[in-house]
Amino acid sequence: MTVSVEKPLLAALREALPDVAVLTADDQLDLHSRDAAPFGEAGRPVAVVRPETVEQVREVIRAARAYGVPVVPQGARTGLAGAADAVDGCLVLSMVRMDRILEIDPANRLVRCEPGVVTADLAAAVAERGLCYPPDPASWEVCTIGGNIATGAGGLCCVKYGVTADYVLGLTVVLADGEVLRVGRRTVKGVAGYDLTRLFVGSEGTLGVIVEATLALRPPRPPARALLARFPSASAAGEAVSAIVRAGHVPSALELLDRTTTEAISALGHPLFADGGAATLIVASDAPDAAEDVRAMAALCRDAEALSVTAAAGEAESAGVLEARRMVLPALKARAAALPGEVTAFIEDVAVPRDRLAELIDRIELIAGEYDLYISTVGHAGDGNLHPTVVFDRSDPDAVRRAKEAYDAIMAAGLELGGTITGEHGVGTLKRDWLARELPPRGLRLQRDLKRLFDPEGLLNPGKVLA
Amino acid sequence: MTVSVEKPLLAALREALPDVAVLTADDQLDLHSRDAAPFGEAGRPVAVVRPETVEQVREVIRAARAYGVPVVPQGARTGLAGAADAVDGCLVLSMVRMDRILEIDPANRLVRCEPGVVTADLAAAVAERGLCYPPDPASWEVCTIGGNIATGAGGLCCVKYGVTADYVLGLTVVLADGEVLRVGRRTVKGVAGYDLTRLFVGSEGTLGVIVEATLALRPPRPPARALLARFPSASAAGEAVSAIVRAGHVPSALELLDRTTTEAISALGHPLFADGGAATLIVASDAPDAAEDVRAMAALCRDAEALSVTAAAGEAESAGVLEARRMVLPALKARAAALPGEVTAFIEDVAVPRDRLAELIDRIELIAGEYDLYISTVGHAGDGNLHPTVVFDRSDPDAVRRAKEAYDAIMAAGLELGGTITGEHGVGTLKRDWLARELPPRGLRLQRDLKRLFDPEGLLNPGKVLA
Numbered sequence: 062m063t064v065s066v067e068k069p070l071l072a073a074l075r076e077a078l079p080d081v082a083v084l085t086a087d088d089q090l091d092l093h094s095r096d097a098a099p100f101g102e103a104g105r106p107v108a109v110v111r112p113e114t115v116e117q118v119r120e121v122i123r124a125a126r127a128y129g130v131p132v133v134p135q136g137a138r139t140g141l142a143g144a145a146d147a148v149d150g151c152l153v154l155s156m157v158r159m160d161r162i163l164e165i166d167p168a169n170r171l172v173r174c175e176p177g178v179v180t181a182d183l184a185a186a187v188a189e190r191g192l193c194y195p196p197d198p199a200s201w202e203v204c205t206i207g208g209n210i211a212t213g214a215g216g217l218c219c220v221k222y223g224v225t226a227d228y229v230l231g232l233t234v235v236l237a238d239g240e241v242l243r244v245g246r247r248t249v250k251g252v253a254g255y256d257l258t259r260l261f262v263g264s265e266g267t268l269g270v271i272v273e274a275t276l277a278l279r280p281p282r283p284p285a286r287a288l289l290a291r292f293p294s295a296s297a298a299g300e301a302v303s304a305i306v307r308a309g310h311v312p313s314a315l316e317l318l319d320r321t322t323t324e325a326i327s328a329l330g331h332p333l334f335a336d337g338g339a340a341t342l343i344v345a346s347d348a349p350d351a352a353e354d355v356r357a358m359a360a361l362c363r364d365a366e367a368l369s370v371t372a373a374a375g376e377a378e379s380a381g382v383l384e385a386r387r388m389v390l391p392a393l394k395a396r397a398a399a400l401p402g403e404v405t406a407f408i409e410d411v412a413v414p415r416d417r418l419a420e421l422i423d424r425i426e427l428i429a430g431e432y433d434l435y436i437s438t439v440g441h442a443g444d445g446n447l448h449p450t451v452v453f454d455r456s457d458p459d460a461v462r463r464a465k466e467a468y469d470a471i472m473a474a475g476l477e478l479g480g481t482i483t484g485e486h487g488v489g490t491l492k493r494d495w496l497a498r499e500l501p502p503r504g505l506r507l508q509r510d511l512k513r514l515f516d517p518e519g520l521l522n523p524g525k526v527l528a
Numbered sequence: 529m530t531v532s533v534e535k536p537l538l539a540a541l542r543e544a545l546p547d548v549a550v551l552t553a554d555d556q557l558d559l560h561s562r563d564a565a566p567f568g569e570a571g572r573p574v575a576v577v578r579p580e581t582v583e584q585v586r587e588v589i590r591a592a593r594a595y596g597v598p599v600v601p602q603g604a605r606t607g608l609a610g611a612a613d614a615v616d617g618c619l620v621l622s623m624v625r626m627d628r629i630l631e632i633d634p635a636n637r638l639v640r641c642e643p644g645v646v647t648a649d650l651a652a653a654v655a656e657r658g659l660c661y662p663p664d665p666a667s668w669e670v671c672t673i674g675g676n677i678a679t680g681a682g683g684l685c686c687v688k689y690g691v692t693a694d695y696v697l698g699l700t701v702v703l704a705d706g707e708v709l710r711v712g713r714r715t716v717k718g719v720a721g722y723d724l725t726r727l728f729v730g731s732e733g734t735l736g737v738i739v740e741a742t743l744a745l746r747p748p749r750p751p752a753r754a755l756l757a758r759f760p761s762a763s764a765a766g767e768a769v770s771a772i773v774r775a776g777h778v779p780s781a782l783e784l785l786d787r788t789t790t791e792a793i794s795a796l797g798h799p800l801f802a803d804g805g806a807a808t809l810i811v812a813s814d815a816p817d818a819a820e821d822v823r824a825m826a827a828l829c830r831d832a833e834a835l836s837v838t839a840a841a842g843e844a845e846s847a848g849v850l851e852a853r854r855m856v857l858p859a860l861k862a863r864a865a866a867l868p869g870e871v872t873a874f875i876e877d878v879a880v881p882r883d884r885l886a887e888l889i890d891r892i893e894l895i896a897g898e899y900d901l902y903i904s905t906v907g908h909a910g911d912g913n914l915h916p917t918v919v920f921d922r923s924d925p926d927a928v929r930r931a932k933e934a935y936d937a938i939m940a941a942g943l944e945l946g947g948t949i950t951g952e953h954g955v956g957t958l959k960r961d962w963l964a965r966e967l968p969p970r971g972l973r974l975q976r977d978l979k980r981l982f983d984p985e986g987l988l989n990p991g992k993v994l995a
Contacts, residue, residue: 168770168883213719242970248879249911250951252680252730253966254975259726263719280776303635309747349817412715416635444716484717499720503709508721
């Protein structure tokens with residue numbers, strides 16, 4: 062950007078927004094230049110703006126448009142695909158200060174809020190009113206509702222309760238020309254015209270800026286009962302998953318940990334993982350007959366040749382089993398600490414039809430060997446959605462190259478097994494080229510047409526989702 | 529259409545399709561000229577084509593395009609908004625002969641089928657494999673999956689199990705230029721690009737012709753327990769609905785019958801309706817603890833001043849209670865038979881936030897009085913979705929005028945109460961003008977832009993959804 066544009070743009074922004082809402086200090090530009098994706102080639106923003114009102118968002122869009130400057134909407138930057146990475150000379154439009162919960166409506170089981178509300182805060186606020194907002198992405202304690210909607214985020218309990226998209230009733234969006242558009246409804250049902258709401262969900266800030274959301278809620282979830290089963294192979298664990306699904310169970314969590322992850326938690330000294338194993342399943346039920354449900358699923362794990370099955374006897378024991386799932390990150394951190402160099406990790410995201418899960422795990426194990434990488438795979442097995450985490454030394458160019466190649470190899474494996482390149486993280490910049498391999502040419506063309514329709518000047522988050 | 533176009537078009541169709549697939553006899557043109565909507569100003573098709581393969585559908589689209597003839601996709605013609613009404617000189621593209629179930633996949637809980645499969649047939653076929661396809665529109669014994677998807681159909685059990693849209697994982701669509709497009713996936717989760725699948729759902733044949741669907745399935749539903757409660761007023765019944773929702777119950781049916789309907793069934797001599805009442809609730813639960821669930825909901829009905837509450841003691845009694853819901857149509861028919869003239873009925877469809885339900889019922893009662901019409905209202909109370917049925921003599925021009933005005937008045941009331949002009953029937957031609965009252969101008973413009981993007985020549989189902 063030339064100085065001749067930067068100066069009047071900043072002047073216009075400072076005119077329209079309070080001073081504290083326009084950040085240009087180097088450390089702020091650094092901080093807001095990228096999300097949590099690895100390999101992102103993030104650019105440098107000219108400024109970070111943090112509006113507090115819809116009108117201020119409109120002013121930002123209008124100013125950016127007047128000076129032909131791209132706008133990158135941003136939440137808590139926990140995204141893992143680079144969708145919130147800055148592009149050179151852009152305005153980063155941080156939505157974190159629009160964080161009000163506007164309305165909780167128990168009679169209609171819905172909540173209306175601004176996009177910057179932290180997911181866990183929203184969940185806590187509705188829980189106080191005796192309601193539940195189920196979507197629970199791994200970063201739910203820091204990520205924002207706006208980001209969840211923009212990426213179409215998932216989580217652990219999706220296997221029973223669905224993903225973020227399933228809870229979005231309506232949105233208010235500021236379009237690329239600065240106009241405000243309301244889409245969707247406050248009613249449970251509605252089929253009045255084409256579904257624009259679902260088009261904005263998962264559009265990663267490329268079609269409009271979400272400034273308000275109306276979300277469906279559910280009754281509170283009953284306490285869960287849990288079991289943990291160790292298996293001699295990924296395919297035995299996959300068999301157990303298939304058997305659980307075939308028998309008609311609807312668990313509230315159905316998580317799979319591969320051999321590497323199982324061993325890493327075992328190395329931390331967790332008693333349930335003491336004997337290792339090639340794969341571990343952690344299964345929960347919050348059905349009204351949870352104890353019976355868990356007993357039946359435990360039997361299916363045994364039938365699938367589990368090495369051991371621990372069905373929690375009560376609530377406290379169940380909490381202990383579910384806590385084991387949260388040991389994945391500490392275990393990986395401990396492992397990383399033992400490695401030399403500037404160790405980092407990336408979390409991949411692929412989804413395959415449920416019955417191809419074990420094959421994908423086996424393929425990932427082969428990929429780890431082939432590229433000489435440490436890959437720990439955990440996944441939402443009930444959804445066929447796996448997250449292989451690659452731990453590598455980013456100060457070692459060869460390790461970075463191998464990690465990038467493994468990233469691609471995992472997506473290729475996912476597609477080969479009839480799956481998708483992203484189950485819940487989105488496309489961003491990291492999977493942009495892969496989108497063209499997943500979608501048919503005509504589908505890709507229509508995606509581009511849609512982008513052009515909503516944002517003819519390519520102002521909103523350019524280069525994300527589509528090249 | 530001029531004869532000069534009609535002749536070569538028919539020749540081209542007979543070249544591309546088997547003779548039996550091209551119908552031009554008067555009785556066939558009559559039969560296929562309209563769906564089940566009242567007031568529709570259906571045109572006359574030049575031919576009805578019934579392809580059996582995707583390639584034949586493409587040939588039909590190509591021929592229609594070559595001769596500039598509009599195409600109206602059609603399923604079982606049970607739609608209630610005129611979306612499948614013929615337009616003058618069009619080709620009716622009846623999908624009923626593409627009725628194969630292509631694959632049932634229990635491990636991944638999905639089914640792949642052609643659009644002409646009858647919904648009940650699909651449900652029966654997957655039930656044989658131990659699975660369940662929940663969506664149950666009232667016409668499910670005759671309507672087709674393609675029509676359900678095209679209109680975004682709902683049903684009785686939506687309150688717990690969601691609507692048709694929630695089950696559509698992927699679609700194959702023939703576009704307006706004859707190209708085939710696959711959208712969506714076979715995986716449970718997926719966020720690769722903009723959600724084109726949801727854009728086609730509910731698009732009423734205006735964006736493309738659905739030729740295949742991949743649908744999610746569920747485990748079988750357990751047997752339901754039911755209760756029936758009579759109330760002294762619609763607002764008391766509305767209170768009970770709110771209390772049931774607030775207490776966190778998730779009933780598998782939560783149906784409301786207004787005073788007129790209650791009296792009509794009572795007149796048939798149904799024992800559960802013997803004492804009449806201003807409103808009746810029929811509630812079911814298929815939770816694992818259904819008996820307890822129903823007992824708790826019965827108590828809430830009593831707290832809401834129910835005149836009487838009958839909680840079924842077992843499965844047989846529950847079936848009897850749920851059967852009462854199916855008495856609505858026979859009761860209306862009996863009532864209609866007692867009226868003079870050429871009696872007909874239309875079934876309206878509006879949805880409001882759940883807690884405005886009683887207000888809407890009261891408004892409809894006022895509208896019935898104002899226009900001197902017999903209006904019987906039943907509804908999916910748990911979804912805030914009401915179906916007022918207006919019974920009138922269509923040989924009486926004044927009655928027709930009053931019925932039309934009541935139709936509009938009911939939609940106006942729905943919008944005024946914060947609702948939508950259609951919960952599950954769609955827009956078609958009947959609610960087209962009302963769409964502009966529900967959507968903001970910019971939203972309507974975007975809807976038009978989308979139509980133009982997918983169908984620049986306006987070939988597919990012109991005049992439906994959008995004028």
